[in-house]
Amino acid sequence: MSLSTRHPGPSPSTPPPVHPASASVSHPAAARDRPPRGNRPSPAAVALVVGHKALGAVFVVWAAATLTFLIQALLPGDRATLLLNQQTGQVQERTPEELAPVNEAFGFDEPLIVQYLDFLGGLLRGDLGISYTLYQPVTTVIGDQIAPTVVLTFTALAIAWALAVVLLVLTARRTPWVSRIFSGLESAAAALPQYWLGIILLVVFALWLGIFPVVSGSGAAGLVLPALTLGIPLAGFLAQVMRTEFERTLDAPFVLTARARGMSDGGVRLRHVLRHSLLPGLSLTGWAVGAQFSAAVIAENVFARPGLGRVLVTAVNGRDLPVVCGVVMLVAVIYVITNLVVDTAYILVDPRLKEAA
Amino acid sequence: MSTPPSPSAPGLRTTPRTPRLPGPRTTGLAVLTATTLVLSACAAGPGTGPDADPEQAALTGAAGAGPVQGGVIEYGHLQEPNCIFGGWIQENFTARQVLDNLVSHTEDGSVVPWIATGWEVSEDGRAWTLRLREDVTFTDGTALDAEAVAYNFDYWLDGGNGTAAAHLGGFYDHSEVLDEHTVRIHLSAPFSPFLSTISQSYFGLQSPTALQTRTDEENCTEPIGSGPFTVKDWKRGEYIEFERNDDYDWAPQNARHQGPAHVAGIRWNIVPDNTSRYGSLLSGEMDAIGEVPAVNIAQARQDYDFTQYITPGRPVVMSLNTQRGIFTDQQVRQALSLATDREANVASAFLGTVPFEPSGYLSQTTPDYDEEAAAEYPFDLHRANELLDRAGWTGRDPDGTRTKDGRRLQALVVYGLNSIITPDGNTVIQNFQEQARAAGFDLVLRPGTPSEFFGGAFSTPESYDAQVGYWTSPHAGILNINYRPSTEEAPNGANTTFLDQARVFETIQSALQAPTPEEVTERFSQAQHELSELAPAIGLYTQTNTLAVGGDVTGLWLDPAQGGPVFHDAHFTSQDARDASGTLTPDTADTPDTADSADAPAESED
Numbered sequence: 001m002s003l004s005t006r007h008p009g010p011s012p013s014t015p016p017p018v019h020p021a022s023a024s025v026s027h028p029a030a031a032r033d034r035p036p037r038g039n040r041p042s043p044a045a046v047a048l049v050v051g052h053k054a055l056g057a058v059f060v061v062w063a064a065a066t067l068t069f070l071i072q073a074l075l076p077g078d079r080a081t082l083l084l085n086q087q088t089g090q091v092q093e094r095t096p097e098e099l100a101p102v103n104e105a106f107g108f109d110e111p112l113i114v115q116y117l118d119f120l121g122g123l124l125r126g127d128l129g130i131s132y133t134l135y136q137p138v139t140t141v142i143g144d145q146i147a148p149t150v151v152l153t154f155t156a157l158a159i160a161w162a163l164a165v166v167l168l169v170l171t172a173r174r175t176p177w178v179s180r181i182f183s184g185l186e187s188a189a190a191a192l193p194q195y196w197l198g199i200i201l202l203v204v205f206a207l208w209l210g211i212f213p214v215v216s217g218s219g220a221a222g223l224v225l226p227a228l229t230l231g232i233p234l235a236g237f238l239a240q241v242m243r244t245e246f247e248r249t250l251d252a253p254f255v256l257t258a259r260a261r262g263m264s265d266g267g268v269r270l271r272h273v274l275r276h277s278l279l280p281g282l283s284l285t286g287w288a289v290g291a292q293f294s295a296a297v298i299a300e301n302v303f304a305r306p307g308l309g310r311v312l313v314t315a316v317n318g319r320d321l322p323v324v325c326g327v328v329m330l331v332a333v334i335y336v337i338t339n340l341v342v343d344t345a346y347i348l349v350d351p352r353l354k355e356a357a
Numbered sequence: 358m359s360t361p362p363s364p365s366a367p368g369l370r371t372t373p374r375t376p377r378l379p380g381p382r383t384t385g386l387a388v389l390t391a392t393t394l395v396l397s398a399c400a401a402g403p404g405t406g407p408d409a410d411p412e413q414a415a416l417t418g419a420a421g422a423g424p425v426q427g428g429v430i431e432y433g434h435l436q437e438p439n440c441i442f443g444g445w446i447q448e449n450f451t452a453r454q455v456l457d458n459l460v461s462h463t464e465d466g467s468v469v470p471w472i473a474t475g476w477e478v479s480e481d482g483r484a485w486t487l488r489l490r491e492d493v494t495f496t497d498g499t500a501l502d503a504e505a506v507a508y509n510f511d512y513w514l515d516g517g518n519g520t521a522a523a524h525l526g527g528f529y530d531h532s533e534v535l536d537e538h539t540v541r542i543h544l545s546a547p548f549s550p551f552l553s554t555i556s557q558s559y560f561g562l563q564s565p566t567a568l569q570t571r572t573d574e575e576n577c578t579e580p581i582g583s584g585p586f587t588v589k590d591w592k593r594g595e596y597i598e599f600e601r602n603d604d605y606d607w608a609p610q611n612a613r614h615q616g617p618a619h620v621a622g623i624r625w626n627i628v629p630d631n632t633s634r635y636g637s638l639l640s641g642e643m644d645a646i647g648e649v650p651a652v653n654i655a656q657a658r659q660d661y662d663f664t665q666y667i668t669p670g671r672p673v674v675m676s677l678n679t680q681r682g683i684f685t686d687q688q689v690r691q692a693l694s695l696a697t698d699r700e701a702n703v704a705s706a707f708l709g710t711v712p713f714e715p716s717g718y719l720s721q722t723t724p725d726y727d728e729e730a731a732a733e734y735p736f737d738l739h740r741a742n743e744l745l746d747r748a749g750w751t752g753r754d755p756d757g758t759r760t761k762d763g764r765r766l767q768a769l770v771v772y773g774l775n776s777i778i779t780p781d782g783n784t785v786i787q788n789f790q791e792q793a794r795a796a797g798f799d800l801v802l803r804p805g806t807p808s809e810f811f812g813g814a815f816s817t818p819e820s821y822d823a824q825v826g827y828w829t830s831p832h833a834g835i836l837n838i839n840y841r842p843s844t845e846e847a848p849n850g851a852n853t854t855f856l857d858q859a860r861v862f863e864t865i866q867s868a869l870q871a872p873t874p875e876e877v878t879e880r881f882s883q884a885q886h887e888l889s890e891l892a893p894a895i896g897l898y899t900q901t902n903t904l905a906v907g908g909d910v911t912g913l914w915l916d917p918a919q920g921g922p923v924f925h926d927a928h929f930t931s932q933d934a935r936d937a938s939g940t941l942t943p944d945t946a947d948t949p950d951t952a953d954s955a956d957a958p959a960e961s962e963d
Contacts, residue, residue, distance in 0.1 A: 077812020085811040088444040088519040091773060091826065092850030093816035101516065133439045134593075135573040144593055199632055207636050214637040215433070215628055217595055304433075304628040304637075306594030314437075317776070317807040 057336040064332035072321040079108050129322030138326040148218045149307040153292040159231030164238035169269050172246045189236030198229040198302035216303035226299035238281050246277035278349050286342040290335040424928035427621045428935035433628040433637050433646035440577035444520035449558040450921035454599050456561025456582035460552050461609030462918035466724040468552040471609035482547025489538045493607050495564035497581045503540040507532035508565040521559040547870035549877050550832035556918045585618045585925040590942050597625040598941050619928035622941045645906040654710040661905040666920040668900035670830035672720035675895040676853040680818040690892040692744040694734035697792035703898045706784040711901050717894030725833040725878050730885035741796045759797030767799040768822035771815045774804035818855050827900050831918045833881040836865050854893035861887045909934035
């Protein structure tokens with residue numbers, strides 16, 4: 001089934017997705033809207049699953065850190081030369097006398113394995129190192145910038161879900177032309193380049209209408225346009241992946257049963273059908289959180305917002321290894337946590353999955 | 358670092374300013390005259406002491422009520438520096454607000470007193486004696502005396518500032534404290550553009566106490582100088598706040614007024630996106646912005662107080678590799694110089710907003726620029742073809758590329774796209790590639806990422822045939838940086854053409870050592886002619902810096918040494934505009950919004 005592919009989350013141990021539609025016709029939820037808490041898994045099973053996932057999470061973070069470290073350290077080009085050239089804006093060759101103090105200061109002349117072990121040791125102590133170019137501890141660099149990015153990412157996510165759900169419930173399987181138009185709009189939204197959308201929103205709402213500030217900064221009024229910039233395309237994606245499931249479920253026998261019981265159309269859509277279509281949306285959300293962190297740089301640039309996206313891009317260009325590793329690991333951690341939450345949400349939404357777990 | 362060199366630096370061209378909402382008095386800025394060529398560079402040669410600056414009178418002339426005091430100027434800037442002070446041009450801009458220099462560069466290319474009140478150079482040109490003001494203190498209370506100056510020279514050259522070291526390295530020997538307020542700088546060889554060199558903010562003076570006792574991080578984010586502002590707050594990714602130094606009373610002689618800054622502070626907002634930055638000026642959120650996007654320049658000239666500064670130094674040029682490949686042949690280099698219509702190319706790529714630069718060696722605003730030498734390679738396809746024929750490139754491949762002994766007339770052109778070369782500059786390079794086909798050249802373009810470029814991937818003779826780049830400098834001494842031959846004991850990575858010509862080098866040395874400004878000019882002219890004959894580089898366009906100021910603020914000017922905005926003389930044009938402006942973040946105890954307090958600076962101080 002198209003959307004049954006869950007996002008390749010961190011834990012290889014996650015259960016294979018059970019697609020509701022492929023389950024037996026006597027859908028449990030249809031039986032009588034029994035709340036899922038009726039059959040919770042045993043505590044031991046939960047602990048096992050959680051332990052498994054935690055291990056997987058640690059693995060993912062370690063792998064992300066290691067890969068980032070290796071890529072940054074092994075890219076062609078000498079790091080000491082890079083630092084010196086960046087300090088003056090030149091692209092020239094440097095003499096050994098110029099390079100020696102820089103290599104000494106940052107330990108670039110140590111064998112790679114020593115640098116790597118130092119790096120891992122620092123990680124274990126919670127020390128992410130000092131930025132090569134900002135002279136600040138990486139934890140400070142990240143600490144200063146994380147709040148605006150998290151706020152932006154999750155606001156965008158909330159906007160995306162709200163838009164997607166409203167669209168679905170109101171327009172799925174209505175008069176054919178209504179459904180088709182909105183389905184088309186969703187595809188269009190999903191395809192919108194964020195940079196373009198951001199500029200359009202900026203020009204219309206900040207410049208022409210003057211409703212929002214052009215330079216958003218970190219204030220509340222400045223959050224709206226950046227969040228819409230990221231949220232609208234994501235809403236398109238979410239609505240698209242949920243629509244197929246939503247429409248199929250509308251045809252399911254238990255829906256007919258519900259209607260036969262005299263349930264209103266709105267009630268059927270909200271209480272029964274929506275629930276079924278949430279799963280693919282949740283899968284997508286697990287991916288979207290990570291993706292939003294990287295897309296944030298676009299909204300941050302257009303609206304002049306502070307945030308991790310810009311920090312990361314600058315650091316990558318400058319090969320400021322400690323900062324790059326710090327941000328990548330942070331994103332990995334957030335990603336892992338999100339996927340754990342999503343996995344949990346699956347079980348809440350569809351109690352049948354607990355058996356698979 | 359987001360890298361480098363963003364456009365910047367000094368040159369000066371002012372466009373006619375439209376007087377919008379004239380403030381209580383006319384802006385001092387109107388005085389920036391459209392000087393392009395200046396002969397007496399390195400002007401403050403021996404003995405040219407603190408002569409009266411002719412502009413001074415004109416500037417401080419207007420009497421009556423002084424400028425509005427107080428308020429916070431919102432300024433929108435393209436790139437964020439890594440530190441307030443450093444070797445990158447962006448750091449030069451921020452350092453200018455916080456640090457003072459020994460001398461100051463004026464629009465006409467001369468150098469006037471700032472912290473140094475006078476100077477003289479020894480007969481042999483190797484010792485510069487500078488007399489300092491006696492009343493200057495850094496904002497941490499440390500005295501700015503001869504000891505402090507000597508300490509700073511050692512600090513810059515010893516890793517404190519890479520760009521300062523590129524300028525003076527090889528010349529600076531040591532500093533000698535003669536008395537509390539006199540310092541002598543000893544050079545290992547004469548260096549005529551010495552004063553011009555130290556007028557750049559890469560040579561901003563910092564408190565030795567602060568440098569010695571504080572962490573790198575503190576000195577990076579909050580350097581202690583004696584300048585008109587101090588760093589109050591820096592929210593990375595968002596803005597830097599500068600707060601007025603109320604004790605400031607030692608502005609350079611070419612400042613528009615003496616005494617503390619008129620405004621209470623500046624919020625230096627980082628607005629990287631072009632549309633947003635210009636939009637923030639349109640919406641009134643910013644009082645002024647830098648780096649006006651090319652598409653908006655025509656409108657900005659009409660609606661705002663617009664200034665364009667043409668950076669002196671090496672313009673944006675294509676350096677040809679003279680050590681390896683097809684450009685080892687002088688005739689081939691000359692042919693490529695003639696093969697394309699560079700002027701039309703630049704005009705179309707930049708919509709006419711950025712001047713074409715015919716010289717491959719100096720930009721037109723650099724003192725000692727030689728117009729004649731610059732114009733030696735007009736567009737002449739016929740001559741280009743002749744030269745190539747004579748050089749033996751007579752065969753033709755099916756695609757029209759010339760060949761010789763089975764080799765194609767092909768060259769790899771590398772450049773740092775979006776770090777060193779802007780998207781518009783990229784268009785110039787692509788146009789150039791297209792036009793050069795007519796003469797039979799096959800140029801292969803290779804834009805590079807910042808990390809490969811700054812990592813040195815394209816820094817050796819083996820790695821490219823041509824490279825595009827620039828280097829800002831307020832004087833023609835940049836030729837010594839770019840054309841000193843690299844040797845075993847003294848490698849010169851800045852020689853991107855790898856040219857190894859003793860004669861040119863000697864001419865440049867004689868210019869650096871010439872005793873009078875006239876001789877300096879003559880020798881630099883000679884050097885430009887000699888280089889032009891050798892044709893190791895092809896001029897494309899000038900680096901420019903732009904500033905657009907809205908009607909609520911006036912008095913901003915661009916520092917003639919490097920092109921950064923100077924806020925010391927800026928003020929609001931009305932009380933209402935001042936009152937409508939924001940305040941600095943009140944996170945610390947003292948929020949001295951001394952707005953219209955008594956310390957209005959004396960208007961005419963002469």
